[in-house]
Amino acid sequence: MTDATTAAPPLVHEVLAAVLQVRQGSLRVLLWERAMEPHAHRWSLPGGRLRADEDVETSIRRQLAEKVDVRQVSHVEQLAVFSAPDRVPGPRAVATAFLCLVPSHMDPELPEDTAWQPVSTLPDTAFDHGAIVLRARNRLRAKLSYTNIGFALAPPVFTISALRSLYSAALGYRVSATNLQRVLSRRGLLEPTGGTARPGRAGGRPAAQFRFADSTMAVTDPFAVLKPPAQERGR
Amino acid sequence: MTDATTAAPPLVHEVLAAVLQVRQGSLRVLLWERAMEPHAHRWSLPGGRLRADEDVETSIRRQLAEKVDVRQVSHVEQLAVFSAPDRVPGPRAVATAFLCLVPSHMDPELPEDTAWQPVSTLPDTAFDHGAIVLRARNRLRAKLSYTNIGFALAPPVFTISALRSLYSAALGYRVSATNLQRVLSRRGLLEPTGGTARPGRAGGRPAAQFRFADSTMAVTDPFAVLKPPAQERGR
Numbered sequence: 001m002t003d004a005t006t007a008a009p010p011l012v013h014e015v016l017a018a019v020l021q022v023r024q025g026s027l028r029v030l031l032w033e034r035a036m037e038p039h040a041h042r043w044s045l046p047g048g049r050l051r052a053d054e055d056v057e058t059s060i061r062r063q064l065a066e067k068v069d070v071r072q073v074s075h076v077e078q079l080a081v082f083s084a085p086d087r088v089p090g091p092r093a094v095a096t097a098f099l100c101l102v103p104s105h106m107d108p109e110l111p112e113d114t115a116w117q118p119v120s121t122l123p124d125t126a127f128d129h130g131a132i133v134l135r136a137r138n139r140l141r142a143k144l145s146y147t148n149i150g151f152a153l154a155p156p157v158f159t160i161s162a163l164r165s166l167y168s169a170a171l172g173y174r175v176s177a178t179n180l181q182r183v184l185s186r187r188g189l190l191e192p193t194g195g196t197a198r199p200g201r202a203g204g205r206p207a208a209q210f211r212f213a214d215s216t217m218a219v220t221d222p223f224a225v226l227k228p229p230a231q232e233r234g235r
Numbered sequence: 236m237t238d239a240t241t242a243a244p245p246l247v248h249e250v251l252a253a254v255l256q257v258r259q260g261s262l263r264v265l266l267w268e269r270a271m272e273p274h275a276h277r278w279s280l281p282g283g284r285l286r287a288d289e290d291v292e293t294s295i296r297r298q299l300a301e302k303v304d305v306r307q308v309s310h311v312e313q314l315a316v317f318s319a320p321d322r323v324p325g326p327r328a329v330a331t332a333f334l335c336l337v338p339s340h341m342d343p344e345l346p347e348d349t350a351w352q353p354v355s356t357l358p359d360t361a362f363d364h365g366a367i368v369l370r371a372r373n374r375l376r377a378k379l380s381y382t383n384i385g386f387a388l389a390p391p392v393f394t395i396s397a398l399r400s401l402y403s404a405a406l407g408y409r410v411s412a413t414n415l416q417r418v419l420s421r422r423g424l425l426e427p428t429g430g431t432a433r434p435g436r437a438g439g440r441p442a443a444q445f446r447f448a449d450s451t452m453a454v455t456d457p458f459a460v461l462k463p464p465a466q467e468r469g470r
Contacts, residue, residue: 009287010245013318013329052244052327055318078315081331083248083290092287094248094329096316142454146381219377 011092015060016047016129018079018136019068021102021116022153022169027140028116029133030068030102031125035113038089039126043117045097045133056096064100068108075101075152075217079136087128095128099136104166105155120172141171148189148220151212159197159207187220189213246327250295251282251364253314253371254303256337256351257388257404262375263351264368265303265337266360270348273324274361278352280332280368291331299335303343310336310387310452314371322363330363334371339401340390355407376406383424383455386447394432394442422455424448 019030031043046067050059057076064070079097087093102108110116117123119137122130143149144167153166163184164177184190191213196206254265266278281302285294292311299305314332322328337343345351352358354372357365378384379402388401398419399412419425426448431441 010247010326011285012245013248050246050318050329053320055320056316056329080313081291081316083285083331085288085290091245094285094291094331096318096329146454219381 009092011094013050013056014047014093014095015050015056015063016045016082016095016097016132017060017064017076017100018045018097018133019064019073019100019102020119020136020140020170021106022104022166023116025165025169027119027137027170027172029119029122029136030110030114031117031123031129032067032111032114034126042124042126043122043129044126045129046114047095049093050096056098060096060098060100067111067114068102072102072106072108073100074103074215075099075149077217079132079139082128082132084128095132097132097135099139101140101149101152103155104153143217144170146219147217148187148212148214149217150184150189151215152217154212157193157195157209157211159209161207163210189220244327246329248285248291249282249328249330250285250291250298251280251317251330251332251367252295252299252311252335253280253332253368254299254308254335254337255354255371255375255405256341257339257401258351260400260404262354262372262405262407264354264357264371265345265349266352266358266364267302267346267349269361277359277361278357278364279361280364281349282330284328285331291333295331295333295335302346302349303337307337307341307343308335309338309450310334310384312452314367314374317363317367319363330367332367332370334374336375336384336387338390339388378452379405381454382452383422383447383449384452385419385424386450387452389447392428392430392444392446394444396442398445424455 021028030046032046034040034042034044046064047060048063050056061070064073077099079099082095082097085092119133122133150167153170154163160177160181164175164180167175167180189212190210193209193211195209197209199206256263265281267281269275269277269279281299282295283298285291296305312334314334317330317332320327354368357368385402388405389398395412395416399410399415402410402415424447425445428444428446430444432444434441
């Protein structure tokens with residue numbers, strides 16, 4: 001038995017990016033409005049066809065660069081393959097979708113056809129792009145609970161109050177600042193910078209500033225008792 | 236700007252399964268020995284080309300069925316896309332790889348060319364299949380720490396001692412039975428069946444039997460304090 005007996009017609013492979021950022025208090029996704037058919041005037045994820053000389057990671061970074069300054073993208077990971085036979089009209093295309101994050105203090109210049117759309121009230125989306133956005137949102141929400149991925153949403157330095165707003169926007173419900181600080185500190189994810197933020201117009205005590213201890217994604221709460229003493233933790 | 240400006244030659248899409256099981260005290264993967272070139276006599280993952288009328292999940296289940304009774308597969312999830320331009324000789328093929336698990340008490344009939352090979356000492360593997368196996372192993376190890384995925388490796392009913400052996404084999408180091416029971420119980424993953432196992436030849440007290448409370452994968456330790464009271468947790 002070989003693996004070449006089930007011939008199938010060739011197809012195209014495309015890569016798509018769900019680029020998420022917390023902006024103006026809500027979780028948003030970078031979409032562009034299609035000028036031409038198919039699905040003219042609907043909103044699409046950035047991306048396009050995989051070239052002969054690149055892998056999917058190289059391809060998504062190249063294609064993202066047409067929409068946004070990729071140096072401002074803090075995290076890129078494969079999300080899932082979308083492969084329903086009829087997901088796009090015309091020749092069959094299988095898509096590798098990525099989850100990408102931009103920290104909240106970045107404000108990249110965008111092309112005219114492109115905008116940050118709220119994930120909770122998306123405009124009309126093209127093809128299966130709406131489903132891809134929701135999958136990306138769900139992956140982000142899950143990873144906020146068991147990894148340090150918050151580093152990729154936050155600016156380099158922040159108050160607990162600001163971080164609470166970011167987590168609340170991404171998770172879709174109000175998080176307690178006290179609990180957030182306790183959990184992240186206990187896991188060793190946060191460290192104080194020693195500095196304080198200027199008091200707001202309301203005055204009051206200046207708030208302590210923090211940063212994430214690490215900006216490489218890691219699972220942050222594996223069964224501690226199951227870990228060997230000095231072994232690396234992986235995804 | 237449209238997403239059709241970067242034309243690329245068509246390619247084939249294949250699906251591959253890294254089917255893992257704990258057998259004879261070690262983590263093993265289902266591989267078949269190639270009879271023909273390319274890479275004759277090297278060991279391959281089950282899989283093959285995506286057909287025109289199926290998505291990748293449908294395809295991997297169909298192709299797995301040629302090697303193993305798929306009713307004995309307890310868990311299937313997308314692992315990653317492997318897309319290096321030169322990953323296979325001949326026409327370009329992009330692969331969607333899956334992580335699949337078979338519980339330890341199953342002993343599926345296998346075709347003659349197929350065997351359970353130890354992940355820690357793989358035979359010569361074809362193409363990038365060795366790298367895919369290691370990625371699958373790493374995903375399993377990570378998920379053992381933050382999900383209930385142990386249900387997919389274990390038989391329906393087991394003693395803590397037996398479960399400890401499974402976790403130890405999958406993780407690659409010796410886990411403490413006491414700690415394992417404490418952590419899994421605290422998270423509500425384990426429940427006693429009320430029954431006991433027959434004592435072994437050494438005699439002694441009969442051991443209590445347990446089962447997993449759930450056999451649908453879930454993240455089992457999100458930041459509890461960040462969760463809304465009654466919201467579903469998902470990946």
